Amino acid sequence: MRAALVQMTSGDDPADNLRQARGYLREAAAGGAGFVLTPEVTNCLSASRAVQERALQRQDADPTLAALRAEAAELGIWLLIGSLALKTDDPDGRFANRSFLIAPDGGIAAWYDKIHMFDVQISETETYRESDGYRPGDRAVLAQTPFGAVGLSVCYDLRFAHLYRGLAQAGAEILTVPAAFSPVTGAAHWEPLLRARAIETGCYVLAPAQCGLHPASEGRARRTHGHALAVSPWGEVLADAGAAPGIVYVDLNRQEVARARARVPSITHDRPFAPPA
Secondary structure, rough: EEEHHHEEEEOOHHHHHHHHHHHHHHHHHHHHOOOOOOOOOOOOOOOOOOHHHHHHHOOOOHHHHHHHHHHHHHOOOEEEEOOOOOOOOOOOOEEEEEEEOOOOOOOOEEEEEEEEOEEEEEOOOEEEEEHHHEEEOOOOEEEEOOOEEEEEHHHHHHHHHHHHHHHOOOOEEEEEEEEOOHHHHHHHHHHHHHHHHHHHHEEEEEEEEEEOOOOOOOOOOEEOOOEEEEEEOOOOOOEEOOOOOEEEEEEOOOOHHHHHHHOHHHHHHHOOOOOOO
16 A cells, blocks of 8 residues: 655634645555545644634534545545544633544545644743643544554654554554644654654554644744654664655555564563552
């Protein structure tokens, strides 16, 4: 299976972001990809709660989800919509950060709500409180496809190795990590963490990303790291999208998963241990 990782610069206008995403899907399909992956918050990247309240929709009314499902069906591709920001029934009015795996018939094969919230103070001028605006998920998700079992995750989940180990031990061969990584943490940690998750699990790791300075009609404009990466089950970087929008391709081979796990079968070597005193 040929996979295509899309790197975008989404802004706070869902209609414009959808136009970009549809163009990338068509380009990727024309390039031979049967599995296309878009980044986190494909539909709306905004630091303004007021903009989000106006722009976001519930899942059953979201135009981006409906249009990309139709596009996947027309192109006959598997599609990972890295995530969509969606309204929910949360009593505090928080949104969902929800990843969707779409089958070639346009059906939703699986969906996953980001579990780990990015609540960090990177510097005196850069602070994030994702849990203020988004409610966390509470379940891991594994989906079966003809080209391998896919374990879903989103961005900050990357720092929680036990999630990926659990997915691999449940049968995952491909791990998806769509992201909108901070430039500071991205420069320091993005590639090492992605390679570590691949090495620890013997999985392909596919990480489409947001990049650059994101258009904002209100509030501060965010920057993201870019460098969408595809990593082999042995931990080698197979593709790096750099810092600009575009597409990178990688050919997936399930035999490489089996080969890496045969060489170092660490996911079968867990042993119980007592916590430190």
